[in-house]
Amino acid sequence: MHGIKRARLTEEEREARRRRELSKIDEFTKLSDATLARKKERDWSRDAFDLTTLLLQINPEFYTIWNYRRLILLNGLFVNVPAELVKDILLDELGMTMSALKAHPKVYWIWNHRRWCLEQIPYGPGQESESHYAGWKQTAWDRELTVAEKMLDVDARNFHAWGYRRYVLDSMPNPRPESNELIYTARKIEANFSNFSAWHQRSKALASLWTQGKLDESKSREDEFELLRNAMYTDPNDQSVWIYHRWLVGTESSREILEREIVAIQELLDEQPDSKWCLESISYYKRLLLNKYTSEVDVNVLSEEIRSLLDRLETLDPARQRRYQDLRKRKRVGTDLQQKNW
Amino acid sequence: MTTVTKPNLATDKLLTDLHVKYIQNLGENKDDLMYHLTAHLRLNAIYWGLTALCVLGRPDALNREEMIEFVMSCWDEEAGGFGAHPDHDAHIHPTLSAIQILIMQNALDRMDVDRVVKFIVSLQQPSGVFAGDRWGETDTRFLYCAVNGLSLLGRLDEMNKDKAVEYIQRCRNYDGGFGSSVGAESHAAQVFVCVAALTILDRLDVVDVDTLGWWLSERQLPNGGLNGRPEKLEDVCYSFWVLSALSILNKVPWIDAEMLSSFILSAQDPEGGGIADRPGDMVDVFHTLFGVAGLSILGYPGLVDLDPVYCMPATFIGARGLRKGWQALSRRQA
Numbered sequence A: 001m002h003g004i005k006r007a008r009l010t011e012e013e014r015e016a017r018r019r020r021e022l023s024k025i026d027e028f029t030k031l032s033d034a035t036l037a038r039k040k041e042r043d044w045s046r047d048a049f050d051l052t053t054l055l056l057q058i059n060p061e062f063y064t065i066w067n068y069r070r071l072i073l074l075n076g077l078f079v080n081v082p083a084e085l086v087k088d089i090l091l092d093e094l095g096m097t098m099s100a101l102k103a104h105p106k107v108y109w110i111w112n113h114r115r116w117c118l119e120q121i122p123y124g125p126g127q128e129s130e131s132h133y134a135g136w137k138q139t140a141w142d143r144e145l146t147v148a149e150k151m152l153d154v155d156a157r158n159f160h161a162w163g164y165r166r167y168v169l170d171s172m173p174n175p176r177p178e179s180n181e182l183i184y185t186a187r188k189i190e191a192n193f194s195n196f197s198a199w200h201q202r203s204k205a206l207a208s209l210w211t212q213g214k215l216d217e218s219k220s221r222e223d224e225f226e227l228l229r230n231a232m233y234t235d236p237n238d239q240s241v242w243i244y245h246r247w248l249v250g251t252e253s254s255r256e257i258l259e260r261e262i263v264a265i266q267e268l269l270d271e272q273p274d275s276k277w278c279l280e281s282i283s284y285y286k287r288l289l290l291n292k293y294t295s296e297v298d299v300n301v302l303s304e305e306i307r308s309l310l311d312r313l314e315t316l317d318p319a320r321q322r323r324y325q326d327l328r329k330r331k332r333v334g335t336d337l338q339q340k341n342w
Numbered sequence B: 001m002t003t004v005t006k007p008n009l010a011t012d013k014l015l016t017d018l019h020v021k022y023i024q025n026l027g028e029n030k031d032d033l034m035y036h037l038t039a040h041l042r043l044n045a046i047y048w049g050l051t052a053l054c055v056l057g058r059p060d061a062l063n064r065e066e067m068i069e070f071v072m073s074c075w076d077e078e079a080g081g082f083g084a085h086p087d088h089d090a091h092i093h094p095t096l097s098a099i100q101i102l103i104m105q106n107a108l109d110r111m112d113v114d115r116v117v118k119f120i121v122s123l124q125q126p127s128g129v130f131a132g133d134r135w136g137e138t139d140t141r142f143l144y145c146a147v148n149g150l151s152l153l154g155r156l157d158e159m160n161k162d163k164a165v166e167y168i169q170r171c172r173n174y175d176g177g178f179g180s181s182v183g184a185e186s187h188a189a190q191v192f193v194c195v196a197a198l199t200i201l202d203r204l205d206v207v208d209v210d211t212l213g214w215w216l217s218e219r220q221l222p223n224g225g226l227n228g229r230p231e232k233l234e235d236v237c238y239s240f241w242v243l244s245a246l247s248i249l250n251k252v253p254w255i256d257a258e259m260l261s262s263f264i265l266s267a268q269d270p271e272g273g274g275i276a277d278r279p280g281d282m283v284d285v286f287h288t289l290f291g292v293a294g295l296s297i298l299g300y301p302g303l304v305d306l307d308p309v310y311c312m313p314a315t316f317i318g319a320r321g322l323r324k325g326w327q328a329l330s331r332r333q334a
């Protein structure tokens, strides 16, 4: 159970609650027993279907009932009916799961059922050769993006909704250009710099666009650095920004970019001398510099600088002091970087 | 609903007896609507309760025969796996719970191991990940359930291990963490399942230890609790997801153990027993296990060692020759 306050009840209050719940328990167990009994009898009727609706309204986590509901659709309601009716039933299902999601935005089973319904929507109307043949599918999938985004308007970090959105983008019959993701994530990030889910999504979209050659990598990297610069100054304690910055710099950056970023963060540090994330990031990029451009840099000077940064971090961030000590103790302070690329 | 002013009850120590009583009473809550609404998690809940009791040093606090009977009553003959409750459909998660409970009760001989193995193996997808059941939802959580269960049954070779590792690799993010599927954001619970699965498969080489150790250590918040993702709130269950991964990487000292211990202890209910997600919230058996499990990894005095890879008492895992190279903090004296 998450986020439900513990109430201290008196004996009388406890008794009153017990009595109140007794009838609900009775109703629920009767409904549950009746539905499971029909499932055992392989009852694929509309009546049984309606029972599952009632039961799932009370308890949307009852996964067996979702399974039964799909069996009723496949073996009962979809049998010997025209494709158009199958489509209409599935659209009703999408409506039903939508109201369930509004009340329970983090229940896996509801999201799953929604996916299943979406995938079941039939082709048609007409013949395969006609242009509107995938029309029903397209209309339904196109709408799903809005559904996911509505859920993210309510809770911008809901990882179910982000996952669902990625799934829709990957599977929709009428794919959106990936560059749309840059607009969407920018909007989410502008609304709240702390939304790491949006930064994460942005990193995936950019990496993909760069790999496919659909975006000029070096220019767009510079745009991202610019965006980050604003975010850093807005809240230098926000992890999201620094983690994204670390991605953007990557492990393959040129010496020039590394040094430029170190200078830029140093400027912020001068304004905010106790900023842990400035110190952490500078020490990381200096370790990267030392590791990658060993023959071009003054190893002793850089090592000394890193050590003193780690010393300051140890005082400033005592919870993680053992990490700073471990990094400091290494034979050469830059050797923690494994240079893995992804 | 009026709130009675609560007496100032101390939560600076682990209230072992109260927690044992809380877990023992869980089956007696049939007047409580919540008991009925959580039937779909019953078998999982029994695993959480039993494991917590083992870690608290009270493995015999629940009736063994009744428990085994209940586990066997959850068998889904049609699918060849376990549901969470009698007449509920088989799913990989309660199936893992059944395996774990029967091992902790030395009653594995009651189970049709061949059919269970067949059920689990049948859920592996061409991509290497596992589905939870025949309906096909996939998640790295289910991959872990499969790897853990097959390993406990000594039948790991029957799945495609390389494909599974390949899938986990594709779920790895630049922050060192792992998500629930390819492209998903890193999340501490998914980090646990992926790192533990890789450990069982002897493929920890896939993990970038320093980057992931850094990301995990940054989950600790100023109040001592751990969150599951950047810029989110603390929650007791993350004590286990984060700590188990840290102990596998041998990096538990990278967070402040004392602060985390105090946070977990402060989420205890000093009257009714049990541990909540956060101080002052309603307790449940899930957070009770993961709070106690976290304290065990942190070396809390008097607790029994927990194997963070399998989330079971370490003795059972050692006895099966499955102990990997994880490192918890050494047990402190009371």
Ligand SMILES: [Zn+2]
Pocket: A002, B235, B236, B237, B238, B277, B287
């Ligand atoms: Zn939790």
